[in-house]
Amino acid sequence: MSVLLDIIGSVIIAGLLLIMLTTFQYQLTETAERHMYAASMASHMEQASTRLNHLIGLAGLGIEDPRQAVVIASENRFIFRSYWDFEKDTMGATSGPPNVLSIVLVEDANEAMGSAVLIRQGNDAYIEDDVVLENMGYIFWVKELKYKYYDLYGHETHNTDEVRSVDIMLTFRREGPMMDSRGLENRLQLRCYLMNTWLQLGTS
Amino acid sequence: MFIAVLAIMLFATIAIVHLRTVEGAADLVTNASHSVQAMQIAQEVLDEIDARMMVPKEAVGLKFNQIDGQYNNLERRYNLEHYGTEFHLIIRVYPCNQYGDTAASSSTLVNKLVVATVQGPAGLKHPVTLSRVYTAYSVEGL
Secondary structure (H helix, E strand, O other): OHHHHHHHHHHHHHHHHHHHHHHHHHHHHHHHHHHHHHHHHHHHHHHHHHHHHHHHHOOOOOOOOHHHOEEEEOOOEEEEEEOEEOOOOEEOOOOOOOEEEEEEEEEEEEOOOEEEEEEEEEOOOOOOOOEEOOOOOEEEOEEEEEEEEEOOOOOEOOOOOOOOEEEEEEEEEEOOOOOOOOOEEEEEEEEEEOHHHHHHHHHO | OHHHHHHHHHHHHHHHHHHHHHHHHHHHHHHHHHHHHHHHHHHHHHHHHHHHHOOOOOOOOOOHHHHHHHHOOOEEEEEEOOOOEEEEEEEEEEEEOOOOOOOOOHHHOOEEEEEEEEEOOOOOOOOEEEEEEEOOOOOOOO
């Protein structure tokens, strides 16, 4: 009888151990994959912030009156003028009208990757027909994008004439690595200065 | 009975090792996210100095010789509503030569090295530091 009990007991313990090891193995795999996803997300966030800083720093380049640099400054879309050609990433011709750049979140930008921030260049405030920049036109995994604008003195403003810096609030979201895992969500808040409008102001 | 106790000890050890690994991975992820945000704050304040130096005639303008007075030992708290946590910024200004070397001969220390250090919530393992060298060059007269 006692031998039978010993056998049953050892089978139960061995079974529990096996279940535990399998569960742990599954969890470790998921953790490792989430870690890799998160690392790529951190790198992606850094690249996105660098790109936005670069683009907004060139707002108003070549526009003599810094009050004319910003076209639309709303909570979810930022559109500005610049003589920089963002498509070729070089200075554009200053004889014609300036380029108009828009940075807007689009919900269904890509079937596979969902919403994305689209960076388009055109020559008027109607952005829907503008070309998305070839090299840096998409910032994926963005769920939310909000802007806040500030004037020369750091006061919040909605007047396009006064905008000299902008707070960008981004929420990044990516589906988890496994079918049933939680999505990865990260937030980032950065302030970009429209450096060329400051420079125009200082030299005019 | 003895075998059962041994088995429980084995289970417990495996569980502890596993949980520590998972926690460690979560800490690294949090640290990476905080580091990116802290970097943005440090960059923001250096850009602020750049921008203010471009408008020396305006009320918010900043001249080269005012950097020490307005930014050395400056501390700011950034309560980021969207990000959801608070960061602490400390700025130090040092005289430096054209390469940013603060220990060079004193006659060559004509520039200013601005060092912005951001400390964050507990998840940020190390403070993030960015620095920039400023010269007496001015946009006035361009």
